[in-house]
Amino acid sequence: xxxSWWITIAVLVVIVGxxxxxxxxxxxRQKAFDEQYxxxxxxxxxxxxxxxxxRERPQNRWMRFARFKTYQVVGRVSIGQKVKGVxxxxxxxxxxxxxxxxxxxxxxNHKYKMDIAGNYIGFVVAPAPSKSNAGRGKGLFSRFSxxx
Numbered sequence: 001x002x003x004s005w006w007i008t009i010a011v012l013v014v015i016v017g018x019x020x021x022x023x024x025x026x027x028x029r030q031k032a033f034d035e036q037y038x039x040x041x042x043x044x045x046x047x048x049x050x051x052x053x054x055r056e057r058p059q060n061r062w063m064r065f066a067r068f069k070t071y072q073v074v075g076r077v078s079i080g081q082k083v084k085g086v087x088x089x090x091x092x093x094x095x096x097x098x099x100x101x102x103x104x105x106x107x108x109n110h111k112y113k114m115d116i117a118g119n120y121i122g123f124v125v126a127p128a129p130s131k132s133n134a135g136r137g138k139g140l141f142s143r144f145s146x147x148x
Contacts (some may be wrong), residue, residue: 005098042052046075049093049112051103071103073121074095 014051051074055067073096080089096114098106098121105126115123 015135037117037120037122041122042117043113044077044079044116045111046073046077046096046114046116048073048106049106050074050076051106053103071098071100073098073106075086077116080110092120098124099121 011012052072054070054072055068057064057067074093075096076091076093078091080087080091097118102121103122106126113125114121
């Protein structure tokens with residue numbers, strides 16, 4: 001074997017090692033995030049005002065030079081708070097971050113129940129589609145066939 005084969009094998013070993021390290025590192029970060037999310041999540045009813053996809057820069061060290069796609073949902077939340085024995089409720093407009101799958105479930109000007117932790121939407125309880133036009137337009141002759 002020549003030296004070029006050894007260099008190729010060494011490069012492949014380094015690439016596989018980096019892939020395994022990245023996989024284990026991200027899995028550890030995801031487990032930590034899931035634990036934190038499950039400890040802090042609350043179910044709120046949110047009226048969605050706006051939703052948008054943006055490209056933001058993270059605030060941490062070397063990742064701040066790259067832009068990542070984020071999914072943002074702006075909504076009104078009714079927040080209850082107990083202060084000195086008095087129960088108070090107020091409406092607050094908040095910008096939430098979420099994943100693409102949850103973002104696709106949400107429509108503007110609708111009210112949803114969501115699992116929220118901080119400003120992160122983890123799960124959206126999407127309502128069933130309305131059946132207001134059920135049974136209409138089933139075929140070409142649907143208006144001529146009446147039931148007696």
